[in-house]
Amino acid sequence: MSVQFKKSDQEEMNKWLSGNKQFTCLFRATRDGCDATKFHSLCNNKGPTVTIIYNTNNSVYGGYTSVSWANTENWQTDGQAFLFRLYQNGNWKPVQLPVIDPSHSIYDASSQGPTFGSGHDFLAFASTTIWNGTYFQSDGYVTPGNAYSANGETSDSITGGSKQLKEIEVYLVEDKPGNAPLEEPWRKTPKWNKKYFEELKEKVEKYKPLKELNVQQARVLLVGQVGAGKTSFFNTINSVFRGYITRQACSGNAEHSLTTVYRMYQIRNSASGKALNFRLHDTRGLEADQGMDAHGTCYLLDGNLPDRFQFNPSAPVTPDITGFVATPQFADKIHCVVFVIDGSTVDVIPEKVIEKMKGFQIHMNQRGIPQIVLLTKIDKVCESTSEDLSQVFFSPVVQETVDRVSQILGLPRSNILPIKNYESEIELQDNVNILTLLTLQQILNSADDYMFNYLDQIEDGKLQQLNIRE
Numbered sequence: 483m484s485v486q487f488k489k490s491d492q493e494e495m496n497k498w499l500s501g502n503k504q505f506t507c508l509f510r511a512t513r514d515g516c517d518a519t520k521f522h523s524l525c526n527n528k529g530p531t532v533t534i535i536y537n538t539n540n541s542v543y544g545g546y547t548s549v550s551w552a553n554t555e556n557w558q559t560d561g562q563a564f565l566f567r568l569y570q571n572g573n574w575k576p577v578q579l580p581v582i583d584p585s586h587s588i589y590d591a592s593s594q595g596p597t598f599g600s601g602h603d604f605l606a607f608a609s610t611t612i613w614n615g616t617y618f619q620s621d622g623y624v625t626p627g628n629a630y631s632a633n634g635e636t637s638d639s640i641t642g643g644s645k646q647l648k649e650i651e652v653y654l655v656e657d658k659p660g661n662a663p664l665e666e667p668w669r670k671t672p673k674w675n676k677k678y679f680e681e682l683k684e685k686v687e688k689y690k691p692l693k694e695l696n697v698q699q700a701r702v703l704l705v706g707q708v709g710a711g712k713t714s715f716f717n718t719i720n721s722v723f724r725g726y727i728t729r730q731a732c733s734g735n736a737e738h739s740l741t742t743v744y745r746m747y748q749i750r751n752s753a754s755g756k757a758l759n760f761r762l763h764d765t766r767g768l769e770a771d772q773g774m775d776a777h778g779t780c781y782l783l784d785g786n787l788p789d790r791f792q793f794n795p796s797a798p799v800t801p802d803i804t805g806f807v808a809t810p811q812f813a814d815k816i817h818c819v820v821f822v823i824d825g826s827t828v829d830v831i832p833e834k835v836i837e838k839m840k841g842f843q844i845h846m847n848q849r850g851i852p853q854i855v856l857l858t859k860i861d862k863v864c865e866s867t868s869e870d871l872s873q874v875f876f877s878p879v880v881q882e883t884v885d886r887v888s889q890i891l892g893l894p895r896s897n898i899l900p901i902k903n904y905e906s907e908i909e910l911q912d913n914v915n916i917l918t919l920l921t922l923q924q925i926l927n928s929a930d931d932y933m934f935n936y937l938d939q940i941e942d943g944k945l946q947q948l949n950i951r952e
């Protein structure tokens with residue numbers, strides 16, 4: 483293991499920092515001396531920093547603070563600070579210990595090196611220590627569980643039990659220069675304001691599938707990894723039309739899918755109470771080793787499965803299930819598939835989950851069903867977008883993420899739609915509403931494309947070709 487802060491380590495750090503940051507070394511003990519005065523002279527008033535220790539047991543750990551070091555001789559408040567471990571005795575074992583008492587996040591004393599938490603939870607070093615040719619014998623320590631959550635860890639599990647430090651580094655953490663908003667948006671939309679919102683809302687409210695096909699409601703299937711935000715998307719759309727934040731459907735974080743029952747959600751106009759002319763079909767989250775087989779997928783696409791069907795990941799779906807729709811009409815079938823992908827974890831989607839999605843795509847392509855990708859959690863991908871959602875199409879990071887997903891699933895970039903669901907909000911926000919409606923409109927347009935193609939097929943007398951079943 484090298485003592486450098488490697489690219490893969492930086493990527494892990496970027497996940498914890500929810501961004502695309504660059505790291506510039508301000509202080510390196512083997513170069514600058516293990517000395518508090520030197521540390522402060524090189525690191526004070528610079529901005530957010532990450533302190534990293536490499537010890538002789540090949541454990542790598544440290545702390546992040548978004549507050550500048552400044553010799554204030556006092557505690558500093560920082561709700562974003564955290565401690566972490568990257569390697570334990572040379573093994574990749576990343577863990578984050580978030581701050582639980584932000585008012586004691588760092589102790590900023592001129593006589594001490596980087597110091598985090600009351601207690602302290604983590605002291606890199608206090609006294610000046612001389613390099614003995616192999617390591618610094620540090621007087622620092624790690625005792626998590628005071629101002630930082632121990633998260634099940636102990637001093638020994640973080641440090642591997644060694645106080646012999648091969649290196650102590652402090653890096654400045656900054657946004658990559660490429661994160662600066664673009665001058666021209668990468669996707670053009672009309673100006674985001676109340677009028678635009680009303681227009682979009684009215685269009686969706688007035689949406690009707692092709693009347694020649696006798697379809698009352700377009701059916702949109704939401705599929706994707708556990709926790710990607712499928713159910714939250716329904717809740718977000720529902721909130722827009724209800725006029726207040728609702729959590730009608732249960733969403734959240736769990737090891738396995740929180741959604742276990744197939745639901746064909748309706749959305750109602752708040753004034754009339756009438757259902758709008760589309761349904762969102764919410765499914766169980768995909769997992770690397772669990773989920774639907776090819777038959778199950780075809781049943782989903784072809785409208786064979788009933789509302790409230792209980793997914794059972796360990797048993798294949800068969801026509802014997804209660805409520806199986808043996809002869810679904812065109813109106814029962816799926817008219818557009820939406821792959822829901824967590825934008826903040828695109829780089830770490832398990833290979834098996836990607837394979838599963840690609841496997842699904844084969845069945846969709848055979849049926850000519852349009853595929854859209856909903857890229858959720860963009861508030862966690864880009865800071866400026868998180869602060870002001872109307873910046874989404876000016877964000878190079880969101881644009882890059884869209885490009886990556888387009889390559890992964892082999893879909894045109896125009897089919898990849900970034901979104902931010904309601905999650906912690908208690909009041910509706912104009913920009914969230916606008917982006918949601920804009921996205922929904924694209925989805926409904928795609929469902930229409932499918933129906934127009936179907937109508938063409940009927941008129942050409944080639945209908946059988948669409949009734950595929952393997």
Ligand SMILES: Nc1nc2c(ncn2[C@@H]2O[C@H](COP(=O)(O)OP(=O)(O)OP(=O)(O)O)[C@@H](O)[C@H]2O)c(=O)[nH]1
Nearest residue numbers: 709710711712713714733734739740741767859903
């Ligand atoms: N910050 C942020 N959090 C989100 C967003 N969308 C969803 N979440 C959160 O992500 C977690 C998972 O969301 P769900 O909607 O339950 O995800 P799901 O895809 O339905 O998951 P399963 O049903 O378990 O497969 C919840 O805690 C949501 O609050 C988003 O756009 N931004």
Ligand SMILES: [Mg+2]
Nearest residue numbers: 712713740741
């Ligand atoms: Mg769900």
